[in-house]
Amino acid sequence: xxxxxxxxxxxxxxxxxxxxxxxxxxxxxxxxxxxxxxxxxxxxxxxxxxxxxxxxxxxxxxxxxxxxxxxxxxxxxxxxxxxxxxxxxxxxxxxxxxxxxxxxxxxxxxxxxxxxxxxxxxxxxxxxxxxxxxxxxxxxxxxxxxxxxxxxxxxxxxxxxxxxxxxxxxxxxxxxxxxxxxxxxxxxxxxxxxxxxxxxxxxxxxxxxxxxxxxxxxxxxxxxxxxxxxxxxxxxxxxxxxxxxxxxxxxxxxxxxxxxxxxxxxxxxxxxxxxxxxxxxxxxxxxxxxxxxxxxxxxxxxxxxxxxxxxxxxxxxxxxxxxxxxxxxxxxxxxxxxxxxxxxxxxxxxxxxxxxxxxxxxxxxxxxxxxxxxxxxxxxxxxxxxxxxxxxxxxxxxxxxxxxxxxxxxxxxxxxxxxxxxxxxxxxxxxxxxxxxxxxxxxxxxxxxxxxxxxxxxxxxxxxxxxxxxxxxxxxxxxxxxxxxxxxxxxxxxxxxxxxxxxxxxxxxxxxxxxxxxxxxxxxxxxxxxxxxxxxxxxxxxxxxxxxxxxxxxxxxxxxxxxxxxxxxxxxxxxxxxxxxxxxxxxxxxxxxxxxxxxxxxxxxxxxxxxxxxxxxxxx
RNA sequence: AGCGGGUUGGAGUAGUCAGGUUAUCUCGUCGGGCUCAUAACCCGGAGACCGGUGGUUCAAAUCCACCACCCGCUACCA
Numbered sequence: 204x205x206x207x208x209x210x211x212x213x214x215x216x217x218x219x220x221x222x223x224x225x226x227x228x229x230x231x232x233x234x235x236x237x238x239x240x241x242x243x244x245x246x247x248x249x250x251x252x253x254x255x256x257x258x259x260x261x262x263x264x265x266x267x268x269x270x271x272x273x274x275x276x277x278x279x280x281x282x283x284x285x286x287x288x289x290x291x292x293x294x295x296x297x298x299x300x301x302x303x304x305x306x307x308x309x310x311x312x313x314x315x316x317x318x319x320x321x322x323x324x325x326x327x328x329x330x331x332x333x334x335x336x337x338x339x340x341x342x343x344x345x346x347x348x349x350x351x352x353x354x355x356x357x358x359x360x361x362x363x364x365x366x367x368x369x370x371x372x373x374x375x376x377x378x379x380x381x382x383x384x385x386x387x388x389x390x391x392x393x394x395x396x397x398x399x400x401x402x403x404x405x406x407x408x409x410x411x412x413x414x415x416x417x418x419x420x421x422x423x424x425x426x427x428x429x430x431x432x433x434x435x436x437x438x439x440x441x442x443x444x445x446x447x448x449x450x451x452x453x454x455x456x457x458x459x460x461x462x463x464x465x466x467x468x469x470x471x472x473x474x475x476x477x478x479x480x481x482x483x484x485x486x487x488x489x490x491x492x493x494x495x496x497x498x499x500x501x502x503x504x505x506x507x508x509x510x511x512x513x514x515x516x517x518x519x520x521x522x523x524x525x526x527x528x529x530x531x532x533x534x535x536x537x538x539x540x541x542x543x544x545x546x547x548x549x550x551x552x553x554x555x556x557x558x559x560x561x562x563x564x565x566x567x568x569x570x571x572x573x574x575x576x577x578x579x580x581x582x583x584x585x586x587x588x589x590x591x592x593x594x595x596x597x598x599x600x601x602x603x604x605x606x607x608x609x610x611x612x613x614x615x616x617x618x619x620x621x622x623x624x625x626x627x628x629x630x631x632x633x634x635x636x637x638x639x640x641x642x643x644x645x646x647x648x649x650x651x652x653x654x655x656x657x658x659x660x661x662x663x664x665x666x667x668x669x670x671x672x673x674x675x676x677x678x679x680x681x682x683x684x685x686x687x688x689x690x691x692x693x694x695x696x697x698x699x700x701x702x703x704x705x706x707x708x709x710x711x712x713x714x715x716x717x718x719x720x721x722x723x724x725x726x727x728x729x730x731x732x733x734x735x736x737x738x739x740x741x742x743x744x745x746x747x748x749x750x751x752x753x754x755x756x757x758x759x760x761x762x763x764x765x766x767x768x769x770x771x772x773x774x775x776x777x778x779x780x781x782x783x784x785x786x787x788x789x790x791x792x793x794x795x796x797x798x799x800x801x802x803x804x805x806x807x808x809x810x811x812x813x814x815x816x817x818x819x820x821x822x823x
Numbered sequence: 824a825g826c827g828g829g830u831u832g833g834a835g836u837a838g839u840c841a842g843g844u845u846a847u848c849u850c851g852u853c854g855g856g857c858u859c860a861u862a863a864c865c866c867g868g869a870g871a872c873c874g875g876u877g878g879u880u881c882a883a884a885u886c887c888a889c890c891a892c893c894c895g896c897u898a899c900c901a
Contacts, residue, residue, distance in 0.1 A: 316840060324840060326827070417828080418896070462828080463895065470895085499849085504837085505829055506894065513835075513850090520850065524863055532860045539859085582837080585848065595864055604859035681861060743900055762900025788899065799901045807901055 204381065208374040209367050210351035212434065213297075213340070220440065221433045222297045223337060229294050230279055231343075232287035240281075241294060241343030250277035295356055298337035299366065303440050304429040305335050311428060311445035311454065318457050318577060319424075321504060322417055326460075327424040335425070340366040369427040372413075373452070376400055404449045410456040412578065416463065423458045459578035462502040466509045479509070480695070487694060489683060491640035492518045498580050498639050511695070515688040521588065522640075526632070527683045529591040530647060532598055533625045534679035539607050540619075546652070546674040548626055551619035554668035560597065564590055564628065564666045568635060572662055575638075587635045594628045597621055626651075626672060633657060634665035643682045650679050726782040727798070727822035728752075729812050735769040738791060746791055747772065749779065752819030760793035766807045776812035778822055 216222050231241045279289050312319075312327050319327070340363050341350055347361030376396040384395035391398065399409045413423045428445075435451040436442045447454055464471070471478050484493065496514045499521070500507050540547035554561065567586045574583035601621035609615050630651055637644040637657060648657045652675030660667075730749035733756060738744035743762040751757045759779065763772070778798040798810040 313840095319840090321840070322828075328840085329827080465894090500835085507835085510835095516850065517835090519861095523861070528860060528863055532864080534860095536859055582848095585837095588849090592864095596866085598859080599857070599865040602857080602859080607859080683861080685861060738899090743898095760900080764900095766901090797901080809901090 204378045205371065205374045206348045208377060209348050209362060209370050212370060212430065213362065213366075214351055215437070216299065216430070216433050217297070219433060219437045221300050221303060222340065223300055224295060225298055225337075226293050226295055227339075228291050229343065230281075230289055231292050231294075232281040232289045234287060239292070240287075241292075247279050247281065247289070249279040294343055296339050296341045296360070297350075299340045299429070299433075300337050301335040301425070301429055302337060304432055304443060305331070307432055307443045307445045308335070308425060308429060312424065314445065315424075315457070320459065320578075322462060323420055323424060323458050323460050326417070326420040330421050330425050335429075338365075338426075339363055365422065365426065366430070369422055369430070372411075372427075373400060400452055402447045402449055402451045402453055408447075408453055411453055412456055413458045414578075415458070415460050417460050420458065420460045423455060423460075428454050457578060462504070462506045464497075464500075464502050464507055464509055467511070468508060483694075488686070488691075489642070491643045492522060492683065492686065494640050495522045495584075498584050501581055503579065503581060511691055512688055515686045515691065518683075519685050523683045523685055525595065526588060526591040526636075527643075527681060529594045529598075529625075530629055530632070531679070531681050533594070533622065533629050534650060536598075536603055536607065536622060537626060538679055542674065542676065544674070544676065546626075546672040548619065548623040549672050551616055552623040552672055553620045554624055554627065556620060557624050560593070560624065561666060561668060563593065564631065565663075567593075568631070568662055568666060571635060580639075584639055587632065587639075590628060590635070591632055594625045594632075597625055623672065627666065627668060627670075630670075631666040634660045635662055646682060650675055650677070724782075725780060727778055728781045729816055729818060729820045729822060730777055730779050731818045732772050732775045732777060735772045737764075737769075738788075744788060744791075745769070745772070747797065749777065749795075749797075750818040751779070751781065751795075753817060755819070757794045758792070759795045759797060760788040760791055761797045761799075763797075763799070763807070763809070767809070772809075775809065776816070776818075778810040778812065 213222070229241050230247050231239050233239055281287050281289055309331055312324075312331065316324060341357075341360045342363050343359065344361050345359055347364065348367055350357040350360055350362060376399050380393050380396040384391070385393040389395055402408050415423065431452045431454055432443055432445065435447070436444065445454070466477055466479065469477055479493075493514075496509075496517055499517060500509070500513075537546075537548055567589050571583040571586040574580070574586065598621070601618045603618045603622040606612075606615040606618045629647060630653060633644045633647040633651065633653075634657060644657065652673035654673055728751060730751045732747055733750050734748040736746045736748075738746050738760060743764050744760050745763055745767075747759050747761050747763075748756050749759060780796045780798065783794075783796050800808050800810065
């Protein structure tokens with residue numbers, strides 16, 4: 204079904220004139236059986252036309268850094284099958300005429316200027332400023348979606364993934380309509396998808412908001428909108444527009460791209476055990492604490508770092524001390540008042556006296572709603588947290604604890620009416636925080652005794668001053684428990700260790716031993732580093748000259764730049780593999796390999812020799 | 824090396840597109856207050872020549888040029 208829709212889109216765009224056919228030259232390998240296989244640039248290897256080094260790839264040479272047209276490479280060979288004959292052949296492809304959409308996309312992006320976040324604006328602007336060019340929608344491979352055209356020249360080509368993948372947003376709605384909606388009694392039936400995808404004449408359209416990592420931005424601000432604009436303009440180029448008319452497919456309302464979240468300064472990596480182990484975490488801790496920190500630390504405008512110490516700090520201070528404690532204050536104070544099964548604050552409740560505070564609260568809520576509509580979740584959450592801060596300050600001012608057991612008086616009435624207001628604020632906070640920290644919201648909603656469904660209350664109505672004050676006579680409990688950094692670090696460490704052991708037992712469970720003869724094949728020796736130079740063509744590599752025997756040296760490339768300075772290395776006695784086949788690393792031949800230890804968390808330490816020994820001594 | 828992004832009080836961050844009163848918020852810190860609450864809460868203060876240099880402008884964190892450092896992806900390494 205998805206295939207069918209993609210093919211239909213392809214045919215439509217072709218019919219409307221937005222696809223053009225072009226001949227391009229590309230390498231292909233010829234099989235012995237006469238089969239022809241086209242090769243992407245990166246599968247072609249050969250001799251560099253600039254420096255004559257072997258091992259140049261596709262359209263770029265690693266040795267000298269030169270770039271060139273792919274068909275300039277000398278002695279081209281296929282990486283997949285080096286024996287095969289290889290030659291340049293013409294191949295036909297369809298290209299999507301992105302350039303036709305340049306103007307409309309520029310208009311569209313300038314309309315989005317205030318909505319898009321800076322990273323989205325910048326990346327899109329960069330693409331538009333470079334000028335859009337036609338982009339191939341077909342390629343020479345034998346897997347993927349077939350090209351819906353007659354003719355043998357298309358039978359071993361497929362639709363390019365960039366063109367097809369984004370259409371999933373659209374195709375899934377149509378698939379859903381066909382499979383499920385059509386069998387309901389909804390009058391729109393199989394056309395129900397249009398409610399989400401087509402503009403109607405009332406001007407009340409579904410909003411399309413795309414969430415992604417930063418690497419996906421141009422696909423959602425350029426390519427996918429261009430495809431949609433194309434589908435919306437069957438009449439041809441001069442009718443392309445960024446305006447969405449009635450019955451058109453809808454364009455994005457916002458593309459919300461986040462940057463990357465890092466862990467303790469490094470990338471998250473499951474294989475390196477550099478990760479937060481969610482299932483194990485959730486067994487021990489409250490999901491809301493994690494949700495709070497992930498939201499307040501979301502990489503909305505640039506990369507951010509997940510750090511356990513900061514996590515504990517922010518959760519303890521902001522979530523628990525400010526919000527959690529505010530709730531707890533209101534609850535425990537109120538429960539100290541005598542109650543006959545009804546809310547004891549009812550008789551003091553007088554929200555009309557607090558219109559300026561209520562105005563302020565509604566202001567925070569409005570700001571939060573605005574922020575959320577722009578997908579600025581940190582800002583939204585901060586605004587909501589301001590409400591509990593205001594609550595704390597109201598309590599401080601009113602000091603209801605002074606009046607709990609006191610006789611009736613005007614000041615008691617005033618003080619407890621403030622407490623009643625903060626009770627309403629608790630309700631309000633439960634609703635406002637429900638999207639962020641749902642579990643504690645539900646818990647709070649129950650403690651408040653509220654009988655209506657929390658999900659039926661809109662944020663903008665959450666500071667309700669007319670509703671009844673409900674009551675739950677159960678003794679209130681704190682929403683959160685404070686976190687302890689040492690415990691967390693301890694359990695995280697033991698966790699990743701136990702995962703290590705688990706992996707080791709899997710990996711070494713039986714036949715994975717090597718025999719002694721194999722081990723002896725590896726010739727390890729000691730050597731003394733005499734000279735360290737920067738590699739001219741690589742960021743991480745040093746060229747290290749080691750004295751590998753008395754009066755003999757060899758050069759080895761090692762990726763140690765991130766971990767050692769040149770001064771650190773020179774003079775060290777190290778261990779290296781002496782009989783490794785020499786290999787070229789970004790243009791420099793490396794004759795061996797230094798031994799180093801890697802803990803998987805970004806720490807790398809060279810193996811050094813304890814004391815002096817003649818260079819070239821065997822290691823056994 | 825190619826492409827993209829970043830640099831704002833001690834830490835983290837908003838504001839940069841569209842230049843314009845006292846540069847935002849959280850934490851920390853200092854002083855005071857409160858004692859209901861989970862050593863928590865409230866009030867106030869100190870602390871930033873907005874990475875550097877030059878330019879445009881009546882006016883620059885914001886625009887332009889150059890430089891430095893950092894990060895991500897690609898490549899490579901242990």
